[in-house]
Amino acid sequence: MQSVLIGMAVALLCAAAVGGGLAIARVRRVRGNSPPGRAAFVARVLAPAMAVLGWAVLIGTLIPVLGPPTGDTVAGTAVPAAPGLIPAAVVTTPTSTKPVAPDPMSLLKPGDCVEVPMERTTDAQGRTAWQPGSPVQADCNTVDANYRVLQTGPGECTDPLYKLESSRRDRSGNLIYRLCLAFDWRVGFCYDTADMDEPAKVACGSRGANVVRVTAVLTDTTSGAACPRDDQGAVWVVWDKRRMTVCFRGSDKPGH
DSSP: OHHHHHHHHHHHHHHHHHHHHHHHHHHHHOOTTOOOHHHHHIIIIIHHHHHHHHHHHHHHHHHHHHSOOOOOEETTEEOOOOOOOOOGGGOOOOOOOOOOOOOGGGGOOTTOEEEOOEEEEEOTTSOEEEEEOOOEEEOTTSTTOOEEEEEESSSOOOOTTOOEEEEEEOTTSOEEEEEEEEEOOOTTOEEEOSSTTSOEEEOTTOOOTTEEEEEEEEESOOOOTTSOOBTTBEEEEEETTTTEEEEEETTOOTTO
């Protein structure tokens, strides 16, 4: 469209120039006081008008072409200019939320050990009782590890050896962990058996009338016939309901 308008403007200018030139030449040939006639009319009126019209068309066509760019358009919608550079101070880095670490007790598996603080109390009949505290993970090879894990998971404790159950729930009542625990009788370790309901692991160098060293832990039996013997035989303790027998050295004579 612009090229057509430019062509029309150039044609008008050329026509005005040619017409004006011919009219002027014709006027000069007329001498004396004769009336100007048609040539004078073309020279004075029509040629200038055609020239003005041609220049108007030409300028009106070239201004949009030569003017400053206003941005492209796509389907009639103006496309904004590209944004400038963002100052360094405005640049932000995405933040990440670290996942909440699981409760370490929920990661325990059968065979792992815990330390359960035990507080001595008395029951309604005045007999000695033990109140367990919250368990914490412990190394099985230390005297602090007094209980070991038998079962985990949401189900009830079913292992016949379990003695203590520990569980925890979140604020919504969802179970975080359930541990079925048994006292950790361990071969080669020593125990103070002053109270066989709740013996205590001790260093084997400890002195005391009730300190014994475990030589074997037998399950699914209530007999000590298979206990290892030294030159003084063997000593053992049987838990009938748990079907478990713990063997000590023959020289161990708890309470004597």
